[in-house]
Amino acid sequence: MRLLHFADLHLDTPFKWAKPQHAHQRRRALRTTLETICRLAEERQVDALTCAGDLYEHDRFTPDTAKFLRDTFSALAPLRVLLAPGNHDWFGPGSLYQQVEWSDNVHVFNTTQLTALPFTEGVTIWGAAHCAPANTPNFLDDFQVDRGGIHIGLFHGSEQGNLALQHSGKEPHAPFYADQIRRSGLHHALLGHFHKPVDGEFHTYPGNPDPLSFGEDGSRGAVVVEISDDGSITRERVRVATTTANDVRVDVTGATHHNAVLHRISEATAELHGAVRVTLEGTLEPDVDLRLLDIEASAPDHLDALLIQKGRLSIAESYDLERLAEEHTVRGQFVRDVLNSESLTEEQRQRVLITGLRALDANVNELEIL
Numbered sequence: 337m338r339l340l341h342f343a344d345l346h347l348d349t350p351f352k353w354a355k356p357q358h359a360h361q362r363r364r365a366l367r368t369t370l371e372t373i374c375r376l377a378e379e380r381q382v383d384a385l386t387c388a389g390d391l392y393e394h395d396r397f398t399p400d401t402a403k404f405l406r407d408t409f410s411a412l413a414p415l416r417v418l419l420a421p422g423n424h425d426w427f428g429p430g431s432l433y434q435q436v437e438w439s440d441n442v443h444v445f446n447t448t449q450l451t452a453l454p455f456t457e458g459v460t461i462w463g464a465a466h467c468a469p470a471n472t473p474n475f476l477d478d479f480q481v482d483r484g485g486i487h488i489g490l491f492h493g494s495e496q497g498n499l500a501l502q503h504s505g506k507e508p509h510a511p512f513y514a515d516q517i518r519r520s521g522l523h524h525a526l527l528g529h530f531h532k533p534v535d536g537e538f539h540t541y542p543g544n545p546d547p548l549s550f551g552e553d554g555s556r557g558a559v560v561v562e563i564s565d566d567g568s569i570t571r572e573r574v575r576v577a578t579t580t581a582n583d584v585r586v587d588v589t590g591a592t593h594h595n596a597v598l599h600r601i602s603e604a605t606a607e608l609h610g611a612v613r614v615t616l617e618g619t620l621e622p623d624v625d626l627r628l629l630d631i632e633a634s635a636p637d638h639l640d641a642l643l644i645q646k647g648r649l650s651i652a653e654s655y656d657l658e659r660l661a662e663e664h665t666v667r668g669q670f671v672r673d674v675l676n677s678e679s680l681t682e683e684q685r686q687r688v689l690i691t692g693l694r695a696l697d698a699n700v701n702e703l704e705i706l
Contacts, residue, residue, distance in 0.1 A: 337459055340382045342373055342558040342576075343492070343528025344544040346424065347392035348401055353549065358611070358641040365578040367404060369546040372576045373558050374412055380560055383456065385415065388528030389422020389466065389492030392432060402432050410439035417442045418453070421465040422492030422528050423509045428467060448472060450479050450489065458485040459563070462522065466492060472510040481521025486567045489517065489525035495539060514539060523567030531556070533573070540571060547581035550613045550643075579640065580610030585647065589618035590687025594625050601644075602636060611640050617647035619690050622654065652690050660693075667696050 347366050351359035377385045392401055409417045419442065421427040428434070433444045443453060445463035453461045460483065466472045474493070481487050493510035509529060517525050517538045525539040533543035533554040543556030560572040586604045591597045597616070605612050620626060628644040635642035660671045674680070674689050 337456060337486075337563045338380065338382045339384050339386050339488075339526070339561045339563070340373070340377045340380060340558055341386045341388070341526045341540065341561055342542050342545050343388040343422070344390045344531055344542075345370060345387075345392070345546065346390055346544065346548055347405075348396040348398065349393050349548060350396065351548075353643065354611070354641055361640065362579065362611075366546055368578045369576055370408060372578065373545065374408060376558060376574060376576060377412065377415060382560070383416070384418055384461075385409075385412065386418045386420075386461075386490055386526055388420050388490055388526055390424040390528055391419065391421075392425050394425050394431060394469065397432050402436050405432070406436045406438065409442050413439055413441040415441060416455075418461060418463060418490060419444045420463045420490045420492060420528070421445070421467075423466045423469055423472065426467060426469050427465040445490070448475070450475050450491065452483075455488075458565075460485055460487050461490055462487060463490040466510065470509070474512045474516075475510055476512045476516040476520050479520050486563060486565075487522045488563065489520075489522045489527075491525070492528040494529055495527070495534070495536070495541075524561075524563070524569050526559075526561065535571060540569075542573070546577045547579060547611075550581050550583045550611075552581065580608075582608045582610060582612045583615070584608070584612060585615045585617055587618040587687075588616050588620050588624075588626075588649070589652075590621070590683055590685075590690055591624060592621050592683075592686060593623075594627070594630075596683065597624065597626060598631060598634060601631065601642075605636060605639060605642070609638055609640070611643070613643040613645065615645050615647040616649055619650050619652045619694065621652050621686075621690075652694075655689070655693055657689065667693065670696065 345366055348363060351362045354362060421433060427446050445465045448464060448467050450462040450464045453463060455461045464475045475491050493512050494508040496511050496513050514536055527539055527541050530541040531544045533556050534541040540559055542559045543554055545557050555573045557573055557575045560574060562570045584604050586600050588597050588600060601614055631644045632642050657671055660668055661675060670692055674685055
């Protein structure tokens with residue numbers, strides 16, 4: 337049997353880090369990613385498409401989103417679509433899941449207990465739902481498979497052994513431990529909630545399929561899961577993202593004016609696309625007129641969005657290079673060597689001088705303290 341599994345798409349998420357126009361573009365891109373996932377399900381001829389929660393944002397979904405999901409999943413018929421609501425798309429009276437008249441090929445799990453869905457001969461899918469935005473208990477507590485065959489779990493929860501490896505601030509909704517999966521009688525669990533992909537021995541987190549923020553790494557996307565007759569599985573991760581979100585660091589040491597900073601950012605982002613967050617670091621000349629909003633407004637045309645933030649950024653001390661070059665010291669020799677170097681551009685020369693002089697000053701201060 338073959339399944340295509342995904343989770344944590346977060347349709348209608350606000351993208352608070354983006355400007356309104358780009359946030360709107362990103363939300364549209366998430367829809368395109370879901371359409372890509374559905375095409376992949378048809379191309380791979382899977383037996384079902386599974387989603388382990390956070391398909392959309394409960395507090396922000398619109399009637400348009402509801403109709404989009406209804407039509408997208410009904411177009412897959414007779415391919416089955418199995419949905420296990422998470423903490424962001426929890427199942428309740430006002431949820432999208434309750435408002436949509438789903439086609440016959442869509443099954444929404446709607447209880448906080450793992451319930452059986454006989455799938456094919458000898459294979460059962462056990463799914464559960466978050467029915468509130470918080471305080472959902474461990475689905476595996478007191479759960480035990482009560483029949484023979486192959487058993488696959490589908491739910492949104494936090495495997496405690498991997499919680500520390502996820503991004504900071506990740507709340508442990510429906511917490512459980514990996515060894516509970518096999519002890520319960522499940523052969524494998526297809527999960528959601530962790531945005532960083534995890535391939536456990538008996539569980540799989542696909543990760544969010546399209547970037548929601550910067551700094552996301554790992555082979556995230558949708559996962560083709562092959563289930564053999566003995567319950568063992570093989571996994572193939574497939575990238576389905578419509579956009580990218582890149583993080584780069586740019587050293588502005590030695591830059592003497594605003595356009596020099598722009599030039600370094602342009603060089604660092606020349607091969608990138610999508611949204612880029614640039615962290616400026618280094619030592620900035622005191623006369624540089626650095627306005628972050630102006631830099632963002634001058635984003636190259638090949639980028640969807642450019643965000644600028646300050647990292648470890650300091651203001652350069654003012655050095656009298658002519659006076660220093662006359663010193664009969666290590667510092668003076670360093671300045672003369674750099675000024676006389678023919679292999680350095682003027683920008684490189686300034687960067688080397690400032691970095692080197694600051695390092696020499698630090699050594700002198702350390703000796704004085706000793």
